[in-house]
Amino acid sequence: xxxxxxxxxxxxxxxxxxxxxxxxxxxxxxxxxxxxxxxxxxxxxxxxxxxxxxxxxxxxxxxxxxxxxxxxxxxxxxxxxxxxxxxxxxxxxxxxxxxxxxxxxxxxxxxxxxxxxxxxxxxxxxxxxxxxxxxxxxxxxxxxxxxxxxxxxxxxxxxxxxxxxxxxxxxxxxxxxxxxxxxxxxxxxxxxxxxxxxxxxxxxxxxxxxxxxxxxxxxxxxxxxxxxxxxxxxxxxxxxxxxxxxxxxxxxxxxxxxxxxxxxxxxxxxxxxxxxxxxxxxxxxxxxxxxxxxxx
Amino acid sequence: xxxxxxxxxxxxxxxxxxxxxxxxxxxxxxxxxxxxxxxxxxxxxxxxxxxxxxxxxxxxxxxxxxxxxxxxxxxxxxxxxxxxxxxxxxxxxxxxxxxxxxxxxxxxxxxxxxxxxxxxxxxxxxxxxxxxxxxxxxxxxxxxxxxxxxxxxxxxxxxxxxxxxxxxxxxxxxxxxxxxxxxxxxxxxxxxxxxxxxxxxxxxxxxxxxxxxxxxxxxxxxxxxxxxxxxxxxxxxxxxxxxxxx
Numbered sequence: 001x002x003x004x005x006x007x008x009x010x011x012x013x014x015x016x017x018x019x020x021x022x023x024x025x026x027x028x029x030x031x032x033x034x035x036x037x038x039x040x041x042x043x044x045x046x047x048x049x050x051x052x053x054x055x056x057x058x059x060x061x062x063x064x065x066x067x068x069x070x071x072x073x074x075x076x077x078x079x080x081x082x083x084x085x086x087x088x089x090x091x092x093x094x095x096x097x098x099x100x101x102x103x104x105x106x107x108x109x110x111x112x113x114x115x116x117x118x119x120x121x122x123x124x125x126x127x128x129x130x131x132x133x134x135x136x137x138x139x140x141x142x143x144x145x146x147x148x149x150x151x152x153x154x155x156x157x158x159x160x161x162x163x164x165x166x167x168x169x170x171x172x173x174x175x176x177x178x179x180x181x182x183x184x185x186x187x188x189x190x191x192x193x194x195x196x197x198x199x200x201x202x203x204x205x206x207x208x209x210x211x212x213x214x215x216x217x218x219x220x221x222x223x224x225x226x227x228x229x230x231x232x233x234x235x236x237x238x239x240x241x242x243x244x245x246x247x248x249x250x251x252x253x254x255x256x257x258x259x260x261x262x263x264x265x266x267x268x269x270x271x272x273x274x275x276x277x278x279x280x281x282x283x284x285x286x287x288x289x290x291x292x293x294x295x296x
Numbered sequence: 297x298x299x300x301x302x303x304x305x306x307x308x309x310x311x312x313x314x315x316x317x318x319x320x321x322x323x324x325x326x327x328x329x330x331x332x333x334x335x336x337x338x339x340x341x342x343x344x345x346x347x348x349x350x351x352x353x354x355x356x357x358x359x360x361x362x363x364x365x366x367x368x369x370x371x372x373x374x375x376x377x378x379x380x381x382x383x384x385x386x387x388x389x390x391x392x393x394x395x396x397x398x399x400x401x402x403x404x405x406x407x408x409x410x411x412x413x414x415x416x417x418x419x420x421x422x423x424x425x426x427x428x429x430x431x432x433x434x435x436x437x438x439x440x441x442x443x444x445x446x447x448x449x450x451x452x453x454x455x456x457x458x459x460x461x462x463x464x465x466x467x468x469x470x471x472x473x474x475x476x477x478x479x480x481x482x483x484x485x486x487x488x489x490x491x492x493x494x495x496x497x498x499x500x501x502x503x504x505x506x507x508x509x510x511x512x513x514x515x516x517x518x519x520x521x522x523x524x525x526x527x528x529x530x531x532x533x534x535x536x537x538x539x540x541x542x
Contacts, residue, residue, distance in 0.1 A: 055434065067342070077303035078304060096395065098383070103361055108397075154340045154341055156341055187306065
């Protein structure tokens with residue numbers, strides 16, 4: 001018995017070439033200023049944002065950039081502020097890879113990549129002042145603790161970009177229920193106090209941070225790399241900027257290649273351009289759910 | 297978070313006290329009717345096979361990897377191994393779940409494994425592992441049944457050999473009525489439950505779990521109802537696969 005011969009042996013050869021010599025395969029594309037998926041070097045993948053896909057959460061967002069997918073969800077809890085603490089709420093961010101996100105992830109411990117992304121998002125939201133924790137206070141003695149949990153469902157490169165976009169989308173969709181603290185010190189909704197239940201408070205962001213990851217490949221800058229491109233790239237640079245174009249975070253975690261100042265400036269410029277694209281999509285997605293008063 | 301005072305969950309409204317008002321279910325369904333069912337194979341690009349399943353608000357993604365080498369060192373075996381892991385997303389329920397596997401997830405994983413082991417032809421991949429991972433994005437009742445259906449569809453999508461597709465459904469008994477595909481609120485008020493996973497074409501039962509007290513007559517009634525439910529889901533799953541292949 002002979003093995004079945006595929007009708008298009010050219011296609012088979014291309015596939016075999018890609019498997020055996022991934023670097024040469026990729027270099028052929030780059031020399032023509034193209035990428036295997038048809039994108040130009042500076043082009044990002046198609047992006048979709050869905051707001052509030054889950055009903056069990058206080059707010060949620062599903063974001064897809066190319067094949068990379070992340071689902072962010074938020075849960076509200078409340079706590080009594082102790083007297084020596086400032087009158088403000090709390091925001092906890094966690095990023096977890098779903099076990100099926102990639103072939104390397106296994107159930108159990110949080111992966112290193114997820115931990116990195118978690119810290120970068122936490123810093124972008126908290127230290128850079130995007131989230132005003134004072135706004136999360138209910139009264140002088142009680143405040144909201146917001147748990148923002150992000151699951152990476154499909155990891156095909158540029159995790160930070162997708163997770164951060166999911167995080168800010170969910171934050172912008174968050175409504176804080178109108179509550180009061182009753183005589184017993186319990187937090188109850190307005191409805192339970194005899195008011196209207198429909199009253200909610202929108203939670204605003206002072207500024208919306210967004211990220212773009214770029215790969216450095218033999219002197220070329222490749223925007224929004226896939227996981228295949230990430231393994232081929234000599235180094236990765238992730239930039240987070242806010243609406244005014246200020247840098248909120250810039251990460252170049254080692255890699256086998258160094259980047260000069262010109263390269264980094266190019267990365268920052270590319271991120272600013274991508275920011276405008278993403279903002280249009282984000283506003284559209286929010287408007288679809290009737291959310292317009294976000295002040296972004 | 298380094299606060300001394302732990303935070304407490306905030307829930308708007310309590311669970312409904314009655315789930316059957318005047319003999320009808322809260323969502324207006326008949327007793328033997330499923331919620332809206334939607335399934336789609338091949339939703340993830342990284343996994344060898346995958347599927348998304350939605351029964352009403354219960355939303356599950358399943359991904360399959362393998363056959364591949366086991367991560368741990370295992371004894372030689374002429375049969376392949378099926379490894380299942382079901383996770384509930386931290387925000388899938390009314391109250392936030394902490395990260396890390398809890399007892400319920402361990403139970404769900406073990407149950408899913410036994411339900412699927414009956415169908416997968418383990419001898420076709422000796423020494424190797426097939427890993428099935430499920431993530432429950434939103435848990436709104438009948439989670440295990442939805443996980444089994446999603447996993448079965450993902451296995452088919454991955455091209456893993458099976459004797460037959462496995463479909464599953466669950467039933468809750470509330471006030472003496474048998475409710476097919478119960479929601480979380482209905483399951484919360486149940487005094488007995490049934491879960492059946494079966495291979496409808498082979499007409500073989502892969503798994504039955506009955507909890508609560510059942511008379512002989514009612515036990516056979518509930519199994520009949522479950523079998524009918526599984527057949528419906530099976531037909532839908534086959535249609536989904538055909539559409540995906542077209």
